[in-house]
Structures are given as structure tokens and as C-alpha cells.
Amino acid sequence: SNLKTNSIAEYFGATTVQNEAAGTIVCGSHGEVANDRSLREQFDFRSNEEQVTSSAVMDNQRHVVWYEQGLWADDQFRQRMAFALSEMITVVPQNIDAETYTEVYAKYYDIFVNNAFGNYGDIMKLVSYSPLIAEHLTYIKSKGHNYVYRTEDRRDSRPDENYAREIMQLFTIGLYVLNEDGTQVIDSTTGKPKETYTNEDIESFARAWTGFDRRAARGNYEDRRGGSTDNRLDAMKVIAAYRDPLPKANLAGGFLGDRYLRCVDLPSQSFLKKGAVYTLRGASPLSEYRTDPSYFELDNTEKFVLDSNSTLYQLLHNVGQYQLNVELDEDIVCFETECNVDTVRMVKVDDVYYEFKERPCVQMAFYDDGKQIRGRENKDLGSMCANPKLAHASEACCREERYQEVRQAKKETGVTYFYEGERTKYNTARDRCVNAGKDLCMFEYTNVSPVNDWWKKGFSWTNKDCEIMVKVNSEGYIAVVHDADNSYRNQINKYGIPAEVDENETLNWFKVHWDGDFPGSSPENSCAANMCKAHSDGSCVCRTSVSESAVFDSIDNVDKEQVMGQLFLGAIGPEANSNSTNGNGFIAHVVNGLIDTSTVFEVEDKGRTFFLKNIVSKVHLNGWEAVPTIFEAEDAAVLNNATIMDSTELSASNGHYIDFDSTDEAYVTWNINVSYTGDYSMSFRHALDTYTRQMEVYINGGLTKWTSPNANTDIPDVVNLGDNPTGDLIPMSRCNGDCDIDDHCAAGLFCFQVNKGSSDFPGCNNPNGLGSDFCVDPNDVDNMLFLPTGGWSEDWRLTEGKIVGLVAGINTIKVKVPFGNDNSPNIDYLKIEGVPSPTIASKFRNPPHFVALITDHVSRYTEQNTIDAQYETDALLEHLVYHDNVAPFLTTRIMQRFGISNPSPRYVQTCVQAFKTGLYISGNETFGDSKYGSLAALSACVVLDREVTDEALYEDPAFGALREPILMVMN
Numbered sequence: 001s002n003l004k005t006n007s008i009a010e011y012f013g014a015t016t017v018q019n020e021a022a023g024t025i026v027c028g029s030h031g032e033v034a035n036d037r038s039l040r041e042q043f044d045f046r047s048n049e050e051q052v053t054s055s056a057v058m059d060n061q062r063h064v065v066w067y068e069q070g071l072w073a074d075d076q077f078r079q080r081m082a083f084a085l086s087e088m089i090t091v092v093p094q095n096i097d098a099e100t101y102t103e104v105y106a107k108y109y110d111i112f113v114n115n116a117f118g119n120y121g122d123i124m125k126l127v128s129y130s131p132l133i134a135e136h137l138t139y140i141k142s143k144g145h146n147y148v149y150r151t152e153d154r155r156d157s158r159p160d161e162n163y164a165r166e167i168m169q170l171f172t173i174g175l176y177v178l179n180e181d182g183t184q185v186i187d188s189t190t191g192k193p194k195e196t197y198t199n200e201d202i203e204s205f206a207r208a209w210t211g212f213d214r215r216a217a218r219g220n221y222e223d224r225r226g227g228s229t230d231n232r233l234d235a236m237k238v239i240a241a242y243r244d245p246l247p248k249a250n251l252a253g254g255f256l257g258d259r260y261l262r263c264v265d266l267p268s269q270s271f272l273k274k275g276a277v278y279t280l281r282g283a284s285p286l287s288e289y290r291t292d293p294s295y296f297e298l299d300n301t302e303k304f305v306l307d308s309n310s311t312l313y314q315l316l317h318n319v320g321q322y323q324l325n326v327e328l329d330e331d332i333v334c335f336e337t338e339c340n341v342d343t344v345r346m347v348k349v350d351d352v353y354y355e356f357k358e359r360p361c362v363q364m365a366f367y368d369d370g371k372q373i374r375g376r377e378n379k380d381l382g383s384m385c386a387n388p389k390l391a392h393a394s395e396a397c398c399r400e401e402r403y404q405e406v407r408q409a410k411k412e413t414g415v416t417y418f419y420e421g422e423r424t425k426y427n428t429a430r431d432r433c434v435n436a437g438k439d440l441c442m443f444e445y446t447n448v449s450p451v452n453d454w455w456k457k458g459f460s461w462t463n464k465d466c467e468i469m470v471k472v473n474s475e476g477y478i479a480v481v482h483d484a485d486n487s488y489r490n491q492i493n494k495y496g497i498p499a500e501v502d503e504n505e506t507l508n509w510f511k512v513h514w515d516g517d518f519p520g521s522s523p524e525n526s527c528a529a530n531m532c533k534a535h536s537d538g539s540c541v542c543r544t545s546v547s548e549s550a551v552f553d554s555i556d557n558v559d560k561e562q563v564m565g566q567l568f569l570g571a572i573g574p575e576a577n578s579n580s581t582n583g584n585g586f587i588a589h590v591v592n593g594l595i596d597t598s599t600v601f602e603v604e605d606k607g608r609t610f611f612l613k614n615i616v617s618k619v620h621l622n623g624w625e626a627v628p629t630i631f632e633a634e635d636a637a638v639l640n641n642a643t644i645m646d647s648t649e650l651s652a653s654n655g656h657y658i659d660f661d662s663t664d665e666a667y668v669t670w671n672i673n674v675s676y677t678g679d680y681s682m683s684f685r686h687a688l689d690t691y692t693r694q695m696e697v698y699i700n701g702g703l704t705k706w707t708s709p710n711a712n713t714d715i716p717d718v719v720n721l722g723d724n725p726t727g728d729l730i731p732m733s734r735c736n737g738d739c740d741i742d743d744h745c746a747a748g749l750f751c752f753q754v755n756k757g758s759s760d761f762p763g764c765n766n767p768n769g770l771g772s773d774f775c776v777d778p779n780d781v782d783n784m785l786f787l788p789t790g791g792w793s794e795d796w797r798l799t800e801g802k803i804v805g806l807v808a809g810i811n812t813i814k815v816k817v818p819f820g821n822d823n824s825p826n827i828d829y830l831k832i833e834g835v836p837s838p839t840i841a842s843k844f845r846n847p848p849h850f851v852a853l854i855t856d857h858v859s860r861y862t863e864q865n866t867i868d869a870q871y872e873t874d875a876l877l878e879h880l881v882y883h884d885n886v887a888p889f890l891t892t893r894i895m896q897r898f899g900i901s902n903p904s905p906r907y908v909q910t911c912v913q914a915f916k917t918g919l920y921i922s923g924n925e926t927f928g929d930s931k932y933g934s935l936a937a938l939s940a941c942v943v944l945d946r947e948v949t950d951e952a953l954y955e956d957p958a959f960g961a962l963r964e965p966i967l968m969v970m971n
Contacts, residue, residue: 031107031110031114032220043061043102044057044058044061044102045102045103045222046058046098046100046101046222046223046224047222047223047224048224055100058100058101058102059099059100061102062093062100062101062102062105062106065102065106066109069113070083077939077943078113078116078117079113079116080898081112081116081117081935081939082109082112082113082116083112083897084894084897084898085112085116085123085894086109086112087897088170088171088893088894088897089112089123089127089133089170089171090136091105091108091130091132091133091136092136093105095135095136096132096135096136096232097135098223098232101222101223101232102222103221103222103233104131104132104222104223104232104233105132107233108130108132108133111123111126111127111130115935116935116939117935117936117939118935118936119929119931119933119934119935120881120886120890120915120933120935121877121878121881121933123935124167124171124172124877124880124881125874125877126235127171128163128167128873128877129212129235129236130235130236131214131215131231131232131233131234131235131236132232133163134163134212134236135232137162137163137166138160138162138163139159139160139162139163139164139206139209139210139212140212140213140214140236141212141213141242142159142160142206142209142210142211142212142242143157143159143210143211143242144159144207144210144211144242144243144244144245145157145158145159145244145500145507145508146244146245146246146498146499146500146508147210147241147242149499149500149505149507150498150499154499154505156507158203158206159206159207159209159210159244160206160209161202161203161206163206163209164202164203164205164206164208164209165202167880168196168197168201168202168205168880172880172881172883172885172886172889172890173196173197173251173880173883173885173886173889174196174885174889175195175196176193176194176195176196177193177194177195177196177885178885178888178889178892179888179905180887180888180908180909180912180913181888181905181906181908181909181912182888182891182892182903182905182908182909182912183905196251196883196885197251200249200511201249201251204248204249204250204510204511205248205876207244207246207248207510208244208248208256208872208873208876210242210243210244211238211239211240211241211242211243211869212236212237212238212239212242213236213237213238213239213242214230214231214232214236214237215231215234215235215236215237216231217230217231218231218234221233237866238866238869238870238873239866240291240851240862240864240865240866240868240869241291241855241862241864243851243864243869243872244508244851245500245849245850245851245852245853245864246365246480246500246508246510246849246853247365247510247512247847247848247849248510248849248872248876249510249511249512249513250879251879251883252879253513254513254568255568255847255848255849256848256850256872256875256876256879257362257847257848257849257850257872257875258568258848259567259568259569259570259610259612260360260361260362260570260848260850260875261359261360261361261362261570261571261572262361262362262363262364262569262570262848263361263362263363263390264363264364264387264389264390265361265569265570265571265572265613266358266359266361267572268342269334269338269341269342269343270343270358270359271312271343271344271356271358272312272328272331272332272333272334272338273328273331274328274329274330274331275327275328275359276327276328276356276357276359277325277326277327277328277356277357277359278316278325278326278327278347278354278355278356278357279324279325279354279355279357280322280323280324280325280326280352280353280354281346281352281353281354281355282352282353283351283352283353284297284353285297285301285303285346285348285353286346287345287346287355287421288355288866289355289357289865289866289867290345290421290865290866290867291862291864291865291866292345292420292421293421293455293861295453295455296346296420296421296455300451301420301456302413302414302417302418302419302420303346303348303419303420304337304341304344304345304346304347304348304418304419304422305347305348306338306347306348306349307335307336307337309335310335310336310338311332311333311335312332312335312338312347313335313349315328315332316347316349316354317349317350322349322352326354337418340418341418341419341422341424342391342423342424342425342428343356343358343391343423344356344419345419345421345422346419357867358867360850360871360874360875362848362849362850363387363390363848363849363850363852364387364546364617364846364847364848365468365480365619365846365847365848365849366468366470366480366544366546366619366846366847367387367389367468367546368545368546369388369465370385370386370387370388370465370466370467370468371385371386371388371426371461371462371463371464371465371466372384372385372386372442372462372464372465372466372484372485373385373386373392373393373459373460373461373462373854374442374443374459374460374462374485375457375458375459375460375861376445376446376454376457376458376460377444377445382484382485382486382497383442383462383464383466383482383484383485383486383497384459384466384482384484384497384498384501384853384854385466385467385468385482385483385484385501386426386459386461386466386854388425388426388427388461389425389426390425391423391424391425391428392423392459392852392854392863393423393424393426393429393458393459393460393461393854394411394417394422394423394424394429394458394459394460394461395411395416395417395424395428395429395430395432395433395440395460395461396409396410396411396429396433396440396441396443396446396460396461396462397409397410397411397412397416397432397433397436397438397439397440398410398433398438398439398440398441398443399438399439399441399742399747399750400439400441400442400463400787400788401692401742401749401750401778401787401788402692402742402743402750402788403690403691403692403741403742403788404741404742404743405438405441405443405742406441406442406443406444406787406788406789406790407443407444407445407788407790408443408444408445408446408447409441409443409444409445409446409447409460410436410438410446410447410449411446411447411448411449411456411457411460412436412448412449413448413449413450413451415432415436416432416433416436417432420456421458421861423863424461426461429460429461430461430463437747439463440461440462440463441462441463442462442463442464442485442787442789442797443460443462443790444789444790444791444795445790446460457861458861459854459861464485464797466482466483466484467483467543467544468480468481468482468483468544469481469482469483469503469541469542469543469544470541470542470544470619470621471503471506471535471539471540471541472518472519472520472532472539472540472541472542473509473520473537473538473539474520474538474539476511476512476514476518476521477509477510477511477512478509478510478512478844479500479501479506479507479508479509479510480500480501480506480508480853481501481502481503481506481541482497482501482502483503484497485796485797485798486502498853498855500853501853503541510847512619512844512845512847513844513845514842514843514844515618515842515843515844515845516841516842516843517842518842518844519532519540519542519621519842520538520539520540525842527540530542530621530623530842531622531623531624531625531627531834531837532621532623532624532627533624533627533628542621542622542623542842543621543622543623543624543836544619544620544621544622545619545620545622546617546618546619546620546846547617547618547620548597548615548616548617548618549597549615549616549618550595550596550597550599550614550615550616551566551567551614551615551616552566552595552599552614553595553596554595555581555583555584555588555595558583558584558586559583559584559585559586560583560584560585560586560603560605561585563583563585563586563601563603563612564603564605564610566616567601567612567613567614567615567616568612568616568845568848569612569613569615569616569617570610570611570612570613571600571611571612571613572611573600573611574589574600574602574611575589575591575598575600577591578590578591578598578599578600579591579593580602583601585603586601586602586603587601587602587603588600588601588602589601589602595614596614597613597614597615598614599613599614600612600613600614601614606882606916606932607918607930607931607932608882608932616845617845617846618843618844618845618846619843619844619845619846620838620841620842620843621842621843622836622837622838623836623837623838624833624834624835624836624837625676625678625834625835625836625837626674626675626676626680626832626833626834627833627834628831628832628833629672629831629832629833630653630829630830630831631670631672631829631830631831631832632653632654632656632828632829633645633652633654633656633657633658633827633828633829634654634656635670636658636668636669636670637669637670637671637812638667638668638669638814639658639668639669640665640666640667640668641660641661641663641665641666641667642658642659642660642661642666642667642668643658643659643661644656644657644658644659645657645658645659645793645826647793651687651793651794651796651828652793652796652828652829653685653828653829654829657687657793657826657827657828658826658827658828659826660817660824660825660826660827662822662823663817663822664816664817664818664819664820664821664822665817666816666817666824667814667815667816667817668814668815668827669812669813669814669815670812670813670830671810671811671812672806672810672811672812672813672830672832673809673810673811674806674807674808674809674811674832675808676808676834677806677807677808678805678806678834678835679803679804679805679806679834679835680803680804680805680806680832680833680834680835681801681802681803681804681832681833681834681835682697682801682802682803682804682813682830682831682832683798683799683800683801683802683830683831684784684786684798684799684815684825684827684828684829684830684831685796685797685798685799685827685828685829685831686786686789686796686797686798686799686825686826686827686828687789687791687792687793687794687795687796687797687825687826687828688786688787688788688789688792688825688826689788689789689790689791689792689795690788690823691741691742691750691751691752691753691788691823692750692752692778692785692786692787692788693785693786693821693823693824693825694762694781694783694784694785694786694818694821695783695784695786695815695816695817695818695824695825696783696784696815696816696817696818697783697784697802697804697813697814697815697816698812698813698814698815698816699804699805699806699811699812699813700807700811700812701812701814704802704804705782705783706782706783706784706802706803707782708779708780708781708782710779711763711777711779711780711782712734712763712777712779712780715763715764715765716734716735716764716765717735717764717765717766717767718735718736718737718761718764718765718766718770718772718774719735719736719737720736720737720738720770720772721736721737721738722738723738724738724740725738725739725744730743730744731743731744731745731746731747731749731775732744732745732746732749732775733746733749733775734746734749734763734764734775734776734777735761735763735764735765735774735775735776736774736775737770737772737773737774737775738772738773738774739751739753739773739774739775740773744775745775746775748777749775749776749777750775750776750778751773751774751775752773752774752775752776753773753823754771754773754820754821754822755771755820755821755822759771759819759820759821760818760819760820761774761776762776762777762778762780762781762782762783763776763777763779763780763781764776764780771820783818784799784802784815785799785800786799786824786825787799792826793826796828798831801833803835806832813830815827815830849872850868850869850871850872850875851864851865851868851869851872852864852865852868881933882932887912887915887916888908888909888912890915890938891908891911891912891915891938891942892908894911894938894939894942895907895908895911895942898942898943898948900942900947900948903947904947906947907945907947910941910945911938911941911942911945914927914928914934914937914938914940914941915932915933915934915935915937915938915941916932917930917932917937918930918931918932918933918934918937919934919937920937920938920940920941920944922940922944925940927939927940927941928940
């Protein structure tokens with residue numbers, strides 16, 4: 001084209017760039033056609049140039065385009081069906097800040113023209129992603145409370161509820177429950193029509209309509225370029241950070257994630273398995289399904305390059321004929337580096353990139369055996385809980401007892417990680433670190449080798465356990481709480497534990513389905529009765545544990561309705577060694593002849609095939625024999641050679657901490673009051689910017705010792721190999737010295753440093769009272785062990801909880817620097833809690849969710865991915881479109897738009913069946929595609945049924961037929 005010149009590009013402000021990459025994807029506008037100069041109208045359009053056409057003419061132009069199609073198009077029935085749909089799913093130009101535009105409205109109307117005989121589910125998806133409907137019904141830029149609270153100074157907010165209500169009331173299920181013949185279902189208790197949804201349902205679904213925003217403006221369409229997000233033509237994007245990530249209850253007494261595969265049940269290395277999908281990204285290495293830093297586009301980043309001998313490479317390369325989407329039709333074998341990774345994101349095939357698209361799956365909100373993950377800086381980012389069975393973090397290699405390694409945990413390219421942004425499961429990360437001679441630890445910083453750029457660092461696994469707790473409000477709604485180490489940045493709620501999972505901050509309540517009462521539901525079932533923590537707002541915080549058990553132990557007297565109503569965990573398919581048994585409306589795939597947790601039920605419903613695990617996941621609430629109590633630094637009764645320090649960086653929990661003097665005469669004492677005589681767990685929040693230290697703990701005057709089950713049984717004498725040992729003397733064995741740093745000691749040991757002779761060295765005999773520093777095993781330390789954190793007043797962590805015996809009433813706890821030791825840890829507080837205890841038996845079904853809770857708002861590393869938010873949107877749309885009320889509601893409204901004001905129940909039911917089965921037969925003609933939601937079958941039934949073709953009906957005074965006024969004028 002002569003228009004494609006640099007001068008034209010420069011005139012319109014475009015920048016000419018030479019793209020040297022081999023792979024570039026060029027896309028046009030969907031549905032775009034060439035101009036036909038023989039037609040009698042010309043098209044005016046809005047732009048940033050001077051406007052010479054009046055607004056009245058511009059406004060009229062839109063109507064003219066529609067009139068021309070309505071009057072003269074060859075496909076009149078399609079146009080008639082499109083008009084009927086547009087009358088139901090409306091946008092009002094007066095509500096759009098583009099009232100006099102033409103193209104954006106034509107594009108919206110084309111949704112109905114193009115899909116008039118397609119599937120109603122497709123229309124609902126296209127409409128829901130339309131920027132016009134989002135502007136009209138005000139959910140554009142709607143954000144989850146979690147995002148608003150974090151970014152707008154703790155502002156309490158709720159997502160926009162307009163579309164959540166309208167899509168149900170006007171577009172899918174209507175206000176009242178209908179029978180298949182369109183008559184209303186009457187509630188037997190009230191005698192009134194039964195309603196389809198409640199305000200509670202609107203609130204739940206409103207959280208699923210967060211995150212939508214316009215795409216960036218582009219060329220080749222009508223618009224004024226008023227900013228980077230003014231595109232009202234193209235389908236909207238989903239910004240995952242805006243999406244409320246927590247579970248959403250549905251209309252069926254379950255959750256939106258029900259019957260989806262759990263992410264923990266994905267096959268190992270799913271990127272190589274049958275059904276794996278790859279999307280061509282051309283020359284760009286940046287993910288569109290996930291959220292990655294833009295720096296990943298730089299040339300010096302580590303890409304995941306496929307070897308030309310790899311089967312995956314060959315399928316994607318396709319002899320140079322790259323396909324936009326590639327789906328694996330069978331499992332393939334890994335090749336070299338592919339065998340070392342849990343998953344992939346972007347893969348490089350010669351000069352182009354493909355992105356792996358994981359299949360839809362859900363995470364469970366509660367799980368056992370969690371592990372703490374933390375961002376690149378402890379003091380800034382705190383920690384979160386993560387499921388160790390999911391690839392949600394990376395490695396950070398260090399040994400927790402070694403000071404220098406804690407200060408700088410290592411990530412080594414090609415050794416411990418293989419591409420930028422790689423995520424691994426916990427065991428993979430730990431295995432890589434162990435193979436590199438290290439382990440996992442609670443680190444202060446991470447260091448990437450050979451290039452230590454900050455944006456290469458996301459969340460990394462630690463070796464510290466983490467518990468998912470639950471907060472329950474007075475209405476039985478819950479919030480998820482991560483019992484993880486926080487940071488001083490939690491004080492300003494930007495970089496610490498996100499507020500949505502912080503015990504004291506969270507306001508992210510959501511509905512769950514309880515088995516019976518919940519804590520706080522009655523005086524008899526109070527927080528105290530459940531041994532849970534009571535908050536001042538009336539909420540309870542409880543510990544949790546998760547159980548999984550079989551739902552059915554027999555298929556006798558079990559029908560399809562029971563299976564669909566009680567099984568909620570999806571499966572990939574039957575177990576490989578199972579046998580099939582037909583049931584009442586289902587197939588049971590049974591292993592070893594037993595109906596147990598290995599059984600998979602196969603069910604057909606409205607054209608969909610479900611594979612469902614015979615498992616229910618329950619969350620059981622647990623409490624404490626005595627709820628956790630914090631004794632702050634300023635609560636100390638006696639301080640000897642110790643000082644209460646102000647925390648200038650807000651790092652300490654209450655603004656103060658205890659700083660011990662450099663003497664073994666230093667100690668601090670708390671007097672604490674406990675409710676019962678028995679065992680308690682004791683821990684200290686501390687900071688230590690030097691090598692591992694121990695402290696003596698005295699309970700009511702007696703020195704308390706703890707013997708590790710992994711302690712060594714042999715007690716060798718200490719051996720001094722001389723000052724500043726080098727060469728073959730390093731690394732030194734247990735009880736050997738004189739070490740100066742931890743690296744002087746063999747694996748599993750650390751350098752135990754003292755400043756006086758006659759010192760005791762854990763696991764060693766010191767008959768001559770040597771004062772040197774010796775290598776010891778941390779398992780041999782029988783005092784309270786304090787591990788290095790990397791800082792004295794910024795980096796904090798809790799010690800491992802130790803069991804101590806206390807008596808009811810006042811107890812004295814004294815913490816003292818041992819003889820010969822110095823540089824003791826700073827202590828923020830003492831924590832005392834009773835041992836775990838089961839509650840009254842409160843429990844609820846474990847809720848699934850699509851979008852992960854893990855997010856780091858500093859370095860933009862997050863597991864809150866666009867594709868998962870889109871999957872959640874798909875789940876909501878499917879839930880609504882496949883609702884039993886959709887067919888009679890939609891059928892009746894289509895009939896009315898075709899002039900049948902009061903269709904008979906028989907007529908409605910006939911067309912409802914056409915919609916649900918996807919088939920309608922009239923004479924020798926068959927309409928539809930045999931799929932649920934077929935508008936071809938429905939529309940054929942509406943115009944061909946005997947109720948509208950029998951002329952005798954027009955003589956019946958009860959038969960009504962009223963045309964749309966605009967059609968009366970046009971005809």
C-alpha cells in the first residue's frame with residue numbers, strides 16, 4: 001500500500017522501529033472488511049484531528065448503519081435474531097463516554113449478529129469482556145478490597161455490584177425460579193415465587209467481576225487517543241492484581257471452583273503431558289498469561305531455550321511453520337534441561353517464543369504442612385505461607401546455622417535455577433540446594449550468580465513451617481490467616497505479609513459452607529468454648545487441619561444427582577488400573593473392586609463430561625489449651641545488664657526490644673500468669689546479626705534443657721588445630737577448632753564462638769577449659785538456640801517453639817547469656833501458647849479458588865496470574881449459563897421479542913428442550929449443533945413451532961402478538 005510510508009507514520013506520531021527478531025505476529029481488527037465505494041454512504045469517524053462533522057450527524061450515522069443492515073441485509077432472520085438479543089443485552093450510549101461514535105457500537109452489535117445462531121455461552125463471554133458493557137454497567141476498573149486496602153491507605157471498600165446483579169437478573173437466570181415450561185416455582189413456605197439469587201450472591205459474584213480494564217489504544221479504529229486505556233473497541237484485559245483472589249460461593253451451595261482439577265493433582269511436568277497448550281508470542285519473551293517483570297525482555301536474562309533434539313522443540317518448531325496454538329496430543333519425553341524443571345513459562349524455539357498455558361485448576365484455601373516463602377529481603381517483604389506441593393517459589397540456598405549464608409542466600413544460574421522467573425515445588429528447591437552443598441533457610445537477602453539484578457529475585461522457599469489459620473466473624477464468614485513471620489514493613493502495609501492474610505488486618509471475608517454451627521454462633525459455641533482467640537471485633541481466630549475422606553463406600557442406591565451434589569473435586573480421568581462399573585446415571589471407575597478415595601466417578605451433564613474424585617476435603621478447626629500470649633520487651637520484670645531499646649524502624653512488634661550487654665551476666669526476667677498446670681510452647685522473636693548463639697532459660701528458677709532426637713551420642717574432646725587454620729585442615733570436623741567462620745566447619749556444623757575459657761561446647765568435652773572457637777552440631781545444643789537473622793533491629797524471626805512445663809498462676813521465666821558467651825540476640829518478645837487442642841468439632845468444606853494469594857507488591861513477582869483470573873471468569877459464566885433457569889428465562893424473552901407476548905407452557909417447554917439439547921426438528925429439517933445453549937435450535941423452534949405457524953391461533957383472543965415498535969416502522 002502506498003500509505004505504508006515513513007512520512008505517513010511520522011505524521012501520525014508513530015515511531016519507525018526495525019524489528020530484527022525473526023518472529024513477529026501481525027494481527028488485524030476482528031471482522032474488518034475493505035471499503036466498498038459503490039455503496040451510497042460514507043463513514044465519518046472520530047479522531048484527534050479537527051472535527052468538521054456535527055455531533056448530530058455523527059450520532060445519526062450510527063442509526064443509519066443499523067437501519068441499512070436491518071432493511072437490506074440478505075440474512076434477515078439473522079438480523080432479526082440479533083436485534084432480539086440486543087434488546088435483552090443492552091448498552092445505553094448516554095452511559096458511555098463515546099456517545100456519538102459509530103464503530104464501537106457496531107462492534108458490540110456484531111456480537112449478536114455473528115452469534116445469532118451460535119451458542120449463548122459465547123455471547124455471554126463476548127459481552128462480559130466488552131468495554132462498552134463494562135462502562136455501561138460500571139464494573140470497569142472495579143478492584144478487590146485487598147488491592148484497594150493496600151494501595152489506598154487502608155481504605156475499606158467493596159467491588160462494584162452492578163454487573164453481578166444485571167447479568168443474573170437480565171441476561172441469564174432472571175429474578176424467579178422457573179419450571180421448564182416457564183411457569184414460576186412457588187415457595188411452599190411463603191406462598192410467593194421463589195427467588196433465584198440473594199444479595200449475598202451478588203456480593204460474592206461482584207468479587208469475580210473485579211480486574212477488568214480497557215486495553216491500550218491502538219491504530220486502525222475510530223477513537224480519540226485520550227490515554228493509554230481508552231480502547232472501547234477491543235475485548236478488555238484482566239489485571240490480575242485487581243482481582244479479588246479469595247473463594248467465591250456459587251448459587252448451588254458450593255463454590256465457583258467446584259469440579260475443577262486441583263492444582264496439586266496436575267500430572268508431574270504437566271507441560272509435557274497430553275493436552276498441554278502452547279501459544280505463540282513471536283519475538284517477545286514476556287508472558288501474557290502470567291505476571292512477570294518487564295526486565296525479562298532484556299538480552300542478559302536467562303531464557304529457557306529448547307534444544308533442537310527435543311521432542312517439544314520439534315512439535316513447536318514444525319519445520320519453521322509456526323502455529324498460533326499448539327496442543328500436545330500425547331505425553332512426550334523430556335530432554336536434558338526439560339527433565340530438571342517442574343514447569344515452564346516461556347520457551348524459546350530458535351528466534352521465537354511460545355508460552356505454556358496451564359490447564360484450569362484450583363488451589364484449596366487450606367492445607368497442612370505449609371512452608372514459609374519470603375521475598376528478596378526479609379526486613380522489607382516478610383513471609384507468606386505456600387503449599388509445598390505447588391511450584392510457587394524458587395530456591396535460595398543457605399544453611400540456617402551459618403551466618404554468612406543467611407545474609408546472602410545463593411541462586412546460581414544453570415545450577416540451582418534454569419530460567420528467569422522459574423518456580424519450583426518445595427522438594428525440588430531443597431534438592432537443588434542440597435546437591436549444591438547447602439539447604440534452605442530463613443534468609444535476609446538473596447544473591448543471584450553471575451548477575452545479581454534485583455528483578456531476578458522473587459519469592460523463595462524457606463525451611464520454616466507455616467500454618468494456615470482461619471478468622472471467623474459473627475456471621476460465619478471467614479478470612480484466611482497466614483501464621484508467618486512478618487516484617488517491620490507490615491506497620492505500613494506495603495511490603496510485609498499482605499493485609500488480606502494478616503490476622504490483625506484482614507477484612508477479606510467470604511462465605512463457606514459449615515457442617516453445623518461455627519465458633520461465635522452462640523454463647524455455648526463461643527470462641528472460648530472452641531479454645532480459639534477472641535478479637536475485639538467479635539471474630540475468632542482458630543488453628544486448622546485438613547482431612548480427606550471418601551464420600552461413597554458403595555454405589556448402591558446412589559444416583560447422578562447425589563454424585564453431582566456431593567463430589568466437588570475434579571480428576572484428570574480414571575486411574576490407569578481401574579475398571580468401569582455403570583451406575584444410575586454415572587460410571588464408577590473402581591480400583592481393586594473397592595469404592596474408596598481412588599474411585600473416580602464419570603458423569604454427563606448438559607453435554608459436559610465430569611470426572612470427579614470420590615473425596616471430600618474438610619477443614620477442621622483447632623484451638624489451643626491456652627491461646628497465644630505475647631509478653632513484650634517492656635513487660636519484663638527484671639533487666640540485668642540489658643536495656644529496652646526503641647525500634648526506630650518500627651521493626652519490633654510494639655516499638656521496643658531488649659538489647660543485652662556484652663557480658664555473660666546479662667539476663668531478663670518475665671513474670672507470666674497461665675491458666676493451667678501442664679505443657680506450653682515457648683518461643684522468642686529475635687534478631688541476630690552474627691553467628692549462631694545459645695541462651696539459657698530458667699523456668700521458676702530451674703535451668704531448662706532440651707535434648708534433640710538428632711543429638712550425637714558420642715562426646716569427643718575438643719581439639720585445637722591452631723589459629724587461622726588453612727589448607728587440608730578445612731573443613732574441620734565436630735569439636736575441632738580454632739574456627740573463625742562457619743565455612744571453616746564441615747557440612748552440618750557451625751562455628752560456636754566464645755570469649756572465655758572453661759566454656760561448654762555442645763556435644764563436646766572440654767576437659768582443659770579451652771577458650772577457642774570450635775565446630776559444633778546444632779542438634780547438640782540443649783539450650784535455647786538462636787539462629788542468625790542478618791540484622792540487629794530489622795530482621796526478625798521466631799525461634800523454634802520449645803515445650804516447657806508451667807504451673808497455674810504466676811511463673812518466672814529468665815533468659816540469660818551463658819558463661820563465656822557474648823553478642824547475644826536482641827529479643828522483641830516472649831510468646832507462650834498452650835498445646836493445640838481440637839474444637840467442639842466445627843468444620844467446613846475446604847473452599848477452592850483460582851487466583852493465588854501469593855503476591856509481592858515491590859518487585860512485581862506474583863502468583864496472581866491473568867490466566868487464572870480468566871479461568872475464574874469462565875467458571876462463573878459457565879455456572880450462570882448452565883443454570884437450570886437460563887433455558888426457560890431466555891426462551892420466554894426471545895419469544896416476546898419475536899412478538900409472542902404470552903407463549904403457552906407447551907410452546908415454552910418445547911423450545912427449552914431445543915436450547916438444552918441443541919436440536920430442533922421441523923419436518924425434514926434439523927436445526928442446531930447438538931450442544932447445550934444452541935441459539936440455532938432455539939430460534940428455529942421459536943419461529944417454526946405450531947403455536948406461531950398455525951393461523952387459527954390468531955383468532956384466539958388469548959393469543960398475543962405485539963411487534964417491537966421500531967420493526968413496525970421499518971416494515
